[in-house]
Amino acid sequence: MTAHGDTHEHHEPGLQHQFEDMHQQEESVSIGMWAFLAQEIMFFGGLFTAYLVFRWRFPMAFAAGSNHLDEFMGGLNTLVLIVSSLTMALTVYYAQKGNRTLQVVMIVLTMLFGATFLGVKAIEYTDKYNHGLVPVTGWNKKVKEDVSAPHVTEQDCTQVGHGDGDDHYVNPKGEFQWKDCSLVKLAQDHNYLTEDEKIGYFTNGEIDANKFRDKVRLFYYIYFVMTGLHALHMIIGLGVMLWLLWKAWIGTFGPKYYAPVEISGLYWHFVDIVWIFLFPLLYLLGRHFLH
Amino acid sequence: MQEVSAISGNSVPADEPKLNYINNGHTLKSWLLTKDHKRIALMYLVSVSAFFLMGGIYAGFIRLELLTPASDLLETATYNKVFTQHGILMVFFFLIPAIPAILGNFLLPLMIGAKDLALPRINLLSLYIYWIGGIITLWALMQGGVDTGWTFYTPYSTTFSNSYVMAVGIGVFINGFSSILTGLNFIVSIHTMRAPGMTWFRLPLFVWAHYATSLVMILGTPVVAITILLVAIERFARIGIFDPAIGGDPILFQHLFWFYSHPAVYIMILPGMGVISEVIAGFSRKRIFGYEFVAFSSIAIAVFGFLVWGHHMFVSGQSIFAGLVFSFLSMVVAVPSAIKTFNWTATMYKGSISYDTPMLYAIGFLGLFLIGGLTGLFLGSVGLTVHLTDTYFVVAHFHYVMVGGQVIAYLAGIHYWWPKMTGRMYSEFWGKISAMLIFVGFNLTFFPQFILGYMGMPRRYASYPEELQVLNIFSTAGASVLGFGLVMPVVYLIHSLFYGKKAADNPWMHPGLEWRTSSPPPTENFKEMPVVTWEAYDFGEESGLDLEDARKREAVTI
DSSP: OOOOOSOOOSOOTTOOTTOSSHHHHHHHHHHHHHHHHHHHHHHHHHHHHHHHHHHHHOHHHHHHHHHTSOHHHHHHHHHHHHHHHHHHHHHHHHHHHTOHHHHHHHHHHHHHHHHHHHHHHHHHHHHHHHTTOOSSTTSSOOBOOOTTSOOOOTTOOOOOOTTSSOTTOOBTTOOOOOOOOHHHHHHHHTTOOOHHHHHHSEETTEEOHHHHHHHHHHHHHHHHHHHHHHHHHHHHHHHHHHHHHHHHHTTOOBTTBOHHHHHHHHHHHHHHHHHHHHHIIIIITTGGGTO | OHHHHHHHTOOSOTTSOOOOTTTSOOSHHHHHTOOOHHHHHHHHHHHHHHHHHHHHHHHHHHHHHTTSSSOOSSOHHHHHHHHHHHHHIIIIIIIHHIIIIIIIHHHHHHHHTOSSOSOHHHHHHHHHHHHHHHHHHHHHHHHTOOOSTTTTOTTIIIIIOOSOHHHHHHHHHHHHHHHHHHHHHHHHHHHHOOOTTOOGGGSOHHHHHHHHHHHHHHHHHHHHHHHHHHHHHHHHHTOOTTOGGGTOOHHHHHHHHHHHHHHHHHHHHHHHHHHHHHHHHHHHTSOOTTHHHHHHHHHHHHHHHTTOGGGGOTTTTOOHHHHHHHHHHHHHHHHHHHHHHHHHHHHHTTOOOOOOHHHHHHHHHHHHHHHHHHHHHHHHSHHHHHHHTTBHHHHHHHHHHIIIIIIHHHHHHHHHHHHHHHSEEOOHHHHHHHHHHHHHHHHHHHHHHHHHHHHTOBSSOSOOOGGGHHHHHHHHHHHHHHHHHHHHHHHHHHHHHHHSEEOOSSTTOOOSGGGGSOSSOOTTSSSSOOOOOSOTTOOOGGGTOOHHHHHHHHHHHO
16 A cells, blocks of 8 residues: 555656656545545535435425426436446556557547437427426526417416427416426325425415425426536536547557546546436436326 | 754755755746645645634624624624624635645645655645635625625525625635545545555554544535535525425525534544644653544544534424434534543653643643533533523634634644744744733633623624623633734744744654654655654654753754
8 A cells, every 4th residue: 555665767657756656646546536436426415315305395296397307318318328338448448458549439439428418418408498497587488478379377287287289388587387286186186295295285275386386396406406417527527538538549548557547437437327316316206106 | 863863964054055845946837836735735824824814804893893782883784794704714714724735735745754645736726726716705705795604594595695695605615625625635645655664553643633634525525515506506596495485495404504514623623633642742752642542533523523413403493303313422422532632631641741832732722622622512412502502602612612722723733843844943932922822812702702602692693782791891802812812923933934043854853754854845855765664653762852862962063
């Protein structure tokens, strides 16, 4: 573990001044990255805690919100990321082997998958924008008042909800929209509601569409913060990969010096793993209430 | 001690300074783009001191306002901003970085026998992040400041406050990463950069304390970072999980906030404990009593510190059962601190104690930390705390730990290692005077606050009933003494830079590795890789550190 006593007159490529030898340097950057990832887990941990607390309190609202996420898109993205983890692992492998060509190919593929993920995410975000599901007022598509459209009242809970061709609601300010309370009724009939829900969705014993909308909005708030921060990590990851690509292109890495590839790989895998947790929590849990 | 004798026999004339980390490069670039941990530490010293001064000025305004019962000097709204900004500057920009970023940065590589920290560029990055976070915060303060209290409690901070919560929040958020990167760097360095022979149980306790601190830094800070980010988003988007009006939970904020901010008090005090271990063992000229216990009690504090956050929320509506568990765990976390205090005292027992300035501070620390710690037990008891919550008793308690503990330890450390950092000796006479003034001024300021709090004076108010004025006058008088005592080191330490006696490489004749290189150290720390063959705090006869011998040697060379 400790530094080695021999003085180093020879200078290996990539060895920084504070280290005695490559072994010490590799060990240091590797421990550093693991410590950084521990930090990242705690960073996302706060969000996961918030998610769990509110899911525990308002399972119906979270199920309703979750149902509007596209599980196909989410599944596709999961697949894309898992494959990108494979190409990333192969990048490390070829760096160790000193195979420059395949290293570059694998980095390009990894970046391609990363970009695909972000593209799919952008499509999903656009869908939320079009359907008035962004929790921030003014950040949704503004739908002008249309006299020919059937009149929709705020308190109307009989609407079937989004995704069934009800694009004719009015939303001049771009507010968050949610009118479908069918899940609350269903849960009420089967006595599924939690104590918090019995207070949180009702006014004077009647289902209150606005109060239910606020809870669904909480789901979307958490959804956007979590996936947004995850996407930010992906973008940083792509930046790191770009740097790696340049370094690999000029032939920096080989059997003796591949630590940067390895720790970038650790980071990339970590971002993937966060998604592996986000996908079931946000897209899958609770769907069975409606299906 | 071969190094010392080699240097005293050196043929370099005394008036021509040796190449060291300070005179190795004089351009601004050589400082701003340095990777040298010692230069980064000095830049931290200047920046952190500036924030300490600002926080101190705010404290002065608080005490002046509280001189009279009515709110006459400051309007109540202004007073809210003043105590908030005092808290934010002191906690996030002084207490947390002070010892790790200044003394830790400077000493850790020296103590473990390394050329630098493992990740020097990350170290420089942490300084820049600190500056960026600080500038954003200062900008927000100049725009009009913030009035939420340093705790940013929701829903006031998210929904109702009309001050610059978002800007300050982002400043604190960014600053947090400076602390994370410092902690990360320390952990890596302690694992991989130790010199040959420097085993884990030969590490100075300062290093152990910093290891524990670093654990808290990298596991706690991100949680408060995300929490403050959520507060900022919530203010910006007008929606969020802390807003009770839409089913959000303000208590969740308190949980997330204190999950970091309670361990954060250990970020503040643990490095101070490390300093005290060094100083007490050194100036008692004795191996520390129960080395392993002191080392592991640091780790125990870091671990248990994560399990006690609920004692900040006894009256926030958490369940009584949760309260009991948190109360019990809070008693448990007091045990390792008590172990340390007993061991320091036992170290002094039959030691050959010399009352140099650092030791005066350290002895002051023992008394003040004892009072701070024991009153913490009062506040950790579920029943008693209902009476004391949000009173000046709490204020006095955490100032006894934070100022009486951390700041005093910080000053002890600065005085102890000043000769090493600058190569100059300060005036011992003025050092002792200031140490005693600070001790007296501190007690005069904060002891009356225990009584005020017990009598029911609430914290964070600009006015109070007239019958409480006498004790408040004591407190303000004490604050002036304390303030004067704190300005004195600034004066004589800066004076010493220009007129101070040149420091020997080992002015205290102490055994740590940092004393076995020149003062100030060369950029690469050691001429050659040191090989450690001795145990920590080895004052044994064969160590060559006998004070009498040393004085004789000194007399001969002069």
